[in-house]
Amino acid sequence: MGDSLKYDDCGLKNICLANGFQYQNLEGLGRCLEIDDVDGLHRAIGHHLVDYKRRLTGAEIRFLRVEMGVSQKRLGDCLGVDEQSVSSWERSKRRPTVAAERMLRLMYLEQVDGATRVVEVIAQWSDSDRQKDDGRQLFEKSASGWRPAV
Numbered sequence: 001m002g003d004s005l006k007y008d009d010c011g012l013k014n015i016c017l018a019n020g021f022q023y024q025n026l027e028g029l030g031r032c033l034e035i036d037d038v039d040g041l042h043r044a045i046g047h048h049l050v051d052y053k054r055r056l057t058g059a060e061i062r063f064l065r066v067e068m069g070v071s072q073k074r075l076g077d078c079l080g081v082d083e084q085s086v087s088s089w090e091r092s093k094r095r096p097t098v099a100a101e102r103m104l105r106l107m108y109l110e111q112v113d114g115a116t117r118v119v120e121v122i123a124q125w126s127d128s129d130r131q132k133d134d135g136r137q138l139f140e141k142s143a144s145g146w147r148p149a150v
Helices: 037-052 058-068 071-078 083-090 097-111 118-127
Strands: 015-018 021-026 032-033 137-142 143-148
Touching: 032 083, 037 058, 037 071, 037 137, 058 071, 058 083, 058 097, 071 083, 071 097
Parallel strands: 015 137
Antiparallel strands: 021 032, 137 143
């Protein structure tokens, strides 16, 4: 396995790819990055964010909202807050309540998977043993699709 690729194009600064990418020389454009199954990669990142045992950052909230294809206003309406609150969360000026953040995670799962295991998922988030990490999140492409690298 070669060097990993820092993948900032998704709007998150801490995503790296272990594989599943290559560079192509395109006529008139030169060397261009090509990522295998970008939609699958974004779903893997979204699921990874939803499974976090820590609070989401503003950029992560924005990533989930954009992946769900909803506006700040629509998300705010669903969570019982105004559009300005969602904007403040995404700019890391304010934090959503724990309940609003959990609802966002459930909304993402419902949108992407079509079904959620609400009690199981909430119990997982409530786990008092919070994850410690260096912030870098490495993803790899496997035969079954994108996933966090072990």
